Amino acid sequence: MATPILHIGNKNYSSWSMRPWLALKWGGIAFEEHIIPLGGEGYGQSAIKEVRDVSPSGRVPALHVDGVVIHESLAICEWAAEQAPSLWPKEPLVRAQARALASEMHAGFGAVRRDMSMNVRRRLAAEPSWPEDTRTDLTQLFTTWSHALEKSGGPFLFGQRSIADAMFAPVATRLRTYKVTVPAPAQAYCDAIFADAAFQDWERAAEAETWVIQTAEDLYR
Ligand SMILES: N[C@@H](CCC(=O)N[C@@H](CS)C(=O)NCC(=O)O)C(=O)O
Incomplete structure (x- = not known):
């Protein structure tokens, strides 16, 4: 196999890019990354032409x-898990639960994604007052996390890092x-993600980026 290439967006803004990037890193899978600065036409x-290419x-x-293109963050994570099975929990029923949480993140939490777009280096001075659907999403998020963490004992959702954590890592930055x-x-749990070496590599790169997308706050969730 030739070295796979992961095409991603700006590290500061592209939450969907962070997820499989972390999975590939955590799986110890060699890959090249190619950043396409999002924004513009x-x-x-x-x-975006460079993305469509x-x-x-x-x-x-x-x-x-x-020569094959795998799009969709969760599908890339699944490919990574085929190379590195430890990206999912070993026990089948626990693995099914981890998949459920990863899918829930991929398909859900729409209000959080709408109101809290990822911006790794940004820090608000005070928490805004959220609409009801966003508060409902946050309650659901904390319930989902606490059930998994209580059962596993942490520090990650299913004990060891898994694709479920890769899917939720951008959310930890949004809460911050x-x-x-x-x-x-x-x-x-957020602190465990922030302490992760691969996460910190991504974060450093996001902080060093100079691109600013004004409209990203409304678009990237
Ligand atoms: N469901 C997709 C979502 C991917 C997505 O929305 N990516 C954004 C960047 S975070 C994008 O490429 N946007 C390009 C555009 O909006 O033109 C996945 O899970 O990979």
Whole structure:
């Protein structure tokens, strides 16, 4: 297999890119990354030319492996888990639960994604007052996390790092950015993500980026 190439967006803004990037790193899978600065013409309409050139959906992330393109963050994570099975928990029923949480993140938490777009280096001075659906999402998020953490004992959702954590890692940065009041077990979980070496590599790169996308706050969730 030739070295796969992961096409991603700006590390500061592209939450969907962070997820498979972490999974590949955690799986110890060698890959090259190619950043396409999002913004400009076609942005927000899946119509950026450089993105369309590498991804059939017009969105990143997209992984190129031996002439095949895998788009969709969760599908890339699944490919990574086929190379590195420890990316999912070993026990089948626990693995099913981890998959459920990863899917729940991929398909859900729409209000959090709408109101708290990822901006790794941003810090608000005070928590905004959230609409009801966002508060409902946050309650659901903390409940989901605390059930998993209580059962596993932490520090990650299923004990060891898994794809479920890769899917939720951008959310941890959002809670920090928007100064959300976070219950203690959820905060301990966020801190475990923030202490992760691969996460810190991504964070450093995000902080060093100079691109600014004004509209990203409304678009990238
Ligand atoms: N469901 C997709 C979502 C990917 C997505 O929305 N990517 C954004 C960047 S975070 C994008 O490429 N946007 C391009 C555009 O809006 O034109 C996945 O899970 O990979």
